[in-house]
Amino acid sequence: MTANTRLPVTRRALVVPELDELSRVLQEGLKICFETAEVNVVDCPDLTQQPFTLAAPGLCGSPRLADVGGVPYLVPLAQKEKKYNLDTVAEHVDLPGAFMLGAGAGPFDTIGTNSEMITNIRTKSADQEGDNQTRISLIIPEDGSFCLKNSPCRDFQLLGNFLATEGKPGKVLEVKCQARRGPDNFVSVMRYILHKHYGKDKFLGLGGVFLIEEGKAKIHIMPDFSKTPLNSEEDVNKWLRFFEFNAPLICCSVFVSHDPGMDLRIEHTHCFSHHGQGGHYHYDVTPKTVSYRGYFVPAEWMYRIDPPQETHNIGRD
Numbered sequence: 001m002t003a004n005t006r007l008p009v010t011r012r013a014l015v016v017p018e019l020d021e022l023s024r025v026l027q028e029g030l031k032i033c034f035e036t037a038e039v040n041v042v043d044c045p046d047l048t049q050q051p052f053t054l055a056a057p058g059l060c061g062s063p064r065l066a067d068v069g070g071v072p073y074l075v076p077l078a079q080k081e082k083k084y085n086l087d088t089v090a091e092h093v094d095l096p097g098a099f100m101l102g103a104g105a106g107p108f109d110t111i112g113t114n115s116e117m118i119t120n121i122r123t124k125s126a127d128q129e130g131d132n133q134t135r136i137s138l139i140i141p142e143d144g145s146f147c148l149k150n151s152p153c154r155d156f157q158l159l160g161n162f163l164a165t166e167g168k169p170g171k172v173l174e175v176k177c178q179a180r181r182g183p184d185n186f187v188s189v190m191r192y193i194l195h196k197h198y199g200k201d202k203f204l205g206l207g208g209v210f211l212i213e214e215g216k217a218k219i220h221i222m223p224d225f226s227k228t229p230l231n232s233e234e235d236v237n238k239w240l241r242f243f244e245f246n247a248p249l250i251c252c253s254v255f256v257s258h259d260p261g262m263d264l265r266i267e268h269t270h271c272f273s274h275h276g277q278g279g280h281y282h283y284d285v286t287p288k289t290v291s292y293r294g295y296f297v298p299a300e301w302m303y304r305i306d307p308p309q310e311t312h313n314i315g316r317d
């Protein structure tokens with residue numbers, strides 16, 4: 001996909017409740033699932049600073065979500081011709097030069113193998129060069145070890161889930177939770193709470209960044225593409241490489257309350273760190289000691305870009 005390629009795009013308006021209301025709804029639900037939970041409306045801290053080191057200071061300004069491609073391009077067998085570019089995605093969501101964060105599959109051509117992409121970029125536009133802080137987490141084919149590094153380019157493949165905004169300072173939701181009581185991960189819990197409160201008729205989507213400040217998390221890293229078809233969840237899990245990585249982990253996350261028939265991935269979170277670990281977040285494995293602190297905004301639009309013609313639900317966890 002070059003800058004001139006136009007991909008199929010549909011979009012749908014998201015319901016955007018007042019931040020005060022969202023804050024109350026989330027806090028009420030999170031208090032059931034965590035020993036302590038506090039949600040406030042705050043001025044977004046400068047996210048370019050440690051530990052976040054994002055490519056923009058804030059999450060505000062025309063927030064929108066993008067779901068690009070999909071898992072059906074990865075399994076049963078990878079469709080390696082499905083190539084995308086982050087600058088171009090920003091154009092496809094009508095926000096050229098956007099700050100974007102989120103989760104996707106890294107560029108096979110450039111990296112030389114399949115990989116996890118932890119997106120963190122100020123995209124390029126007519127009047128700015130941009131700033132690419134995107135990380136790649138991969139399994140080195142030669143020895144099977146893992147490696148986290150800066151992405152050498154702005155391309156990705158197969159699938160991606162992103163928040164795109166103007167990257168401005170402004171009001172955001174601050175979500176702080178400690179000691180998990182329930183079986184569900186931090187993001188799923190917020191998703192369930194929103195779906196339960198707002199129901200099927202109201203379609204909400206949030207994006208942002210959260211820190212796992214204490215504890216460890218179960219993370220996967222995709223190894224190189226499977227040569228045999230992955231036909232079930234079990235096949236996918238045998239192929240993926242799983243790790244328990246240590247806090248502090250910086251997690252770039254997008255999620256929606258439910259799928260209103262756009263063939264969406266309803267949550268997707270990738271994390272990086274400053275100690276060489278990163279990948280796809282599943283859940284923390286230290287419920288008693290885990291501590292989360294996150295900043296989120298509700299998005300105004302969901303863009304569905306280049307959805308698979310033939311779809312399935314394998315491997316969306």
Ligand SMILES: [Zn+2]
Binds near residue numbers: 104116268269270280
């Ligand atoms: Zn992922």
